[in-house]
Amino acid sequence: MRGEAGLLDDLNALAIPFAAYEHVAVFTVAESDAVNAAIPGAHTKNLFLKDNGGAFWLVTVPSEARVDLKALPAAIGSKRVSFGKAEDMARLLGIAPGSVTPLAAINAEPGAIAVVLDEGLAARETVNVHPLRNTGTLGLSGNAILRLLRHWGHAPLVTAIPVQAA
Numbered sequence: 001m002r003g004e005a006g007l008l009d010d011l012n013a014l015a016i017p018f019a020a021y022e023h024v025a026v027f028t029v030a031e032s033d034a035v036n037a038a039i040p041g042a043h044t045k046n047l048f049l050k051d052n053g054g055a056f057w058l059v060t061v062p063s064e065a066r067v068d069l070k071a072l073p074a075a076i077g078s079k080r081v082s083f084g085k086a087e088d089m090a091r092l093l094g095i096a097p098g099s100v101t102p103l104a105a106i107n108a109e110p111g112a113i114a115v116v117l118d119e120g121l122a123a124r125e126t127v128n129v130h131p132l133r134n135t136g137t138l139g140l141s142g143n144a145i146l147r148l149l150r151h152w153g154h155a156p157l158v159t160a161i162p163v164q165a166a
Contacts, residue, residue: 001094001107004132010106010148011140019126019139026134027098029063036063041126041139046100048089049081056084056092056113060102060129060145061161062121071162076116094132101130102145102156103138110153122146122158 002009011018021039026032029045036043043063050056057078061067073081086097093100094107105115121127122142129145131138149156 003094003107007103007106007131007148010151014147014151016140016144016147018144020131021137021139023135023137025098032063035137036128039128039137039139041128042121042124043128044101044121046102046129048084048093048097048100050084050088051079051081053079055079056088057081057116058093058100058102058105058113059116059118059161060121061118061163065118065161066164066166068162068164075159075162076114076157078114099130099132099134101132102149103129104132105149105154106132106152108152108154113154114157115149115154116157116159116161117142117145117149118161119158120160 023035026035044060045063047059073079092108092112093104095104102115124142126139127142128137128139146156
């Protein structure tokens with residue numbers, strides 16, 4: 001597993017601009033709200049899922065989105081999904097709950113997990129994600145996230161993620 005040092009090495013090697021922020025540990029979107037107020041850009045939440053066919057998914061959406069989990073499988077080309085287990089997250093991505101980020105794909109073998117980025121985030125200039133730990137935030141473009149994922153051998157899916165009505 002390459003971890004955060006490998007992530008920073010790749011950001012520098014690929015000349016991807018980013019902003020780094022340190023903050024208190026945050027475990028939920030609600031806890032993130034106070035921290036996010038001081039960090040410009042789109043904020044995210046991440047869903048680590050497993051479908052009933054055994055495939056794992058990492059879905060990144062805007063922090064305020066209430067994902068429609070019943071409609072999500074059709075949008076991502078999956079079967080019925082449920083939340084993945086912490087031990088699978090640690091094994092596949094090398095992270096713990098609360099630190100989930102699309103950048104954890106650096107630790108995943110290509111094909112071990114499908115990475116999905118909401119199309120609105122993919123188009124944003126600044127998307128804020130964890131750097132494999134929940135005491136920091138990296139701000140980089142949606143395009144840069146996709147570039148990193150491809151660099152690591154993943155084929156990210158960019159799609160509209162269905163949300164529940166407010």
